[in-house]
Amino acid sequence: MAAVTDPADAAAVRAAGAEPRPVAHSEDVLKAAVRALDAAGDLAPGTVAGWRTDPVGNTVVVRHRTADTAAARAFVRAAGVRAELVRYERAQQAPRPLLDVVGGNRYWTSQYGCSVGFTVNDGFVSAGHCGEVGERTTQPSGQFTGSSFPGDDMAHIRVAAGNALVPAVNRYRNNERVTVAGSQEAPVGASLCRSGGTTGWHCGTVISWDSSVDYGDQGQVTELLETNVCAEPGDSGGSAIAGQQAQGVTSGGSGDCTRGGRTWFQPVNEILQTYRVTLATGTGLTLHR
Known part of the structure; x- marks a missing residue:
């Protein structure tokens, strides 16, 4: 016809x-x-x-x-x-974007662009200073159901149905994703890498698992993972991973990825325990988009 x-x-x-x-x-x-x-x-x-x-x-x-x-x-x-x-x-339902939820990818709140930490059974974990409870997110669409900052710097975001929760971290190279296999803590001196929406993938070493940071007017955060890997604004909430083991989500840092610096992470196991969520895990070294 x-x-x-x-x-x-x-x-x-x-x-x-x-x-x-x-x-x-x-x-x-x-x-x-x-x-x-x-x-x-x-x-x-x-x-x-x-x-x-x-x-x-x-x-x-x-x-x-x-x-x-x-x-x-x-x-x-x-x-x-x-x-x-x-x-x-x-229209029977409001449209929304559906996408892969991957560690290190950018997401948005009404005020900030932050980074996904790690996917869990119903969404993902990130930094608490990225949003308060009730704050909605886009790319992926979701909502903060838990948030703590200062003292801690952790958050849980439950995502809307239809978004794919991928147990991996964006390596920002050749479309590679590093699969998350667990959350065993790496020892001091071990190498680890960080993924974030501003600066991508950078690596360094573990300096301490019991570091406190004073963020001035924003308050103090304690019992953090300290590293010599760099980070910049917008990387907050993003993934720190050693091999295939999740370590923490980006809290804050000093310096930048041009001159180098220090970055502190909220340990991921504490986040999982606090919000009673299960880390999404998979097998294989990398996933390709």
């Missing part, structure tokens, strides 16, 4: 072996209407969930979250789209 706006095209459609179907609007007209809605997207009210072309129905569909279409219709008018082009459709 082929849609035609000009009856004169019907014979050519039949000759090609298809059935012509007369429609009022061409594909170009429908696409132009969607582009106009895209351009006016900042004007879309919260009740509008999105829009698309509908070639079968020969319309543009505008999805709305409430029974009342008044706000959606006002948005269409403001975008300069002709009313006869549009059909309104009730």
Whole structure:
């Protein structure tokens, strides 16, 4: 079946072996209407969930979250789209991005960009200073169900259904991920690596498992893992891993990844015990995306 706006095209459609179907609007007209809605997207009210072309129905569909279409219709008018082009459709659920949740990847709160620490049975763990209980996250979509800072610097974020919890840490090289196999603590002097959304993958050694840090006006955090690996703002919450063993989540640091520095981590086993969650683990050295 082929849609035609000009009856004169019907014979050519039949000759090609298809059935012509007369429609009022061409594909170009429908696409132009969607582009106009895209351009006016900042004007879309919260009740509008999105829009698309509908070639079968020969319309543009505008999805709305409430029974009342008044706000959606006002948005269409403001975008300069002709009313006869549009059909309104009730959205049953709010859309959200679905993605792999991987240690070291960036996530966002209403105030900050932080990094995923390690995935657990219902979400992931990160740093407490990244958000308070109730704070919502995007990329992945979720919510802080536990958070402690200062004193400790730990948090648990439960993610929305549909996001894939991957038992791995982003190595930021050749699309490699280091699989998390457990959380056995590495001894002082052992090598470890850190992954974060700002500076990626950097390595150093364990200096102490009982280090206290004074963050000035933000308070003091005690019983931290201290290392000589570098980190920068935005790496907070990210993964520290020794081999395939999870060690901690990034709390804070001094210096940077140009000159070098020190970084402190909240031990991961304490986080798991505090929030009664189970570390997600797998097998194999690396996973490739």
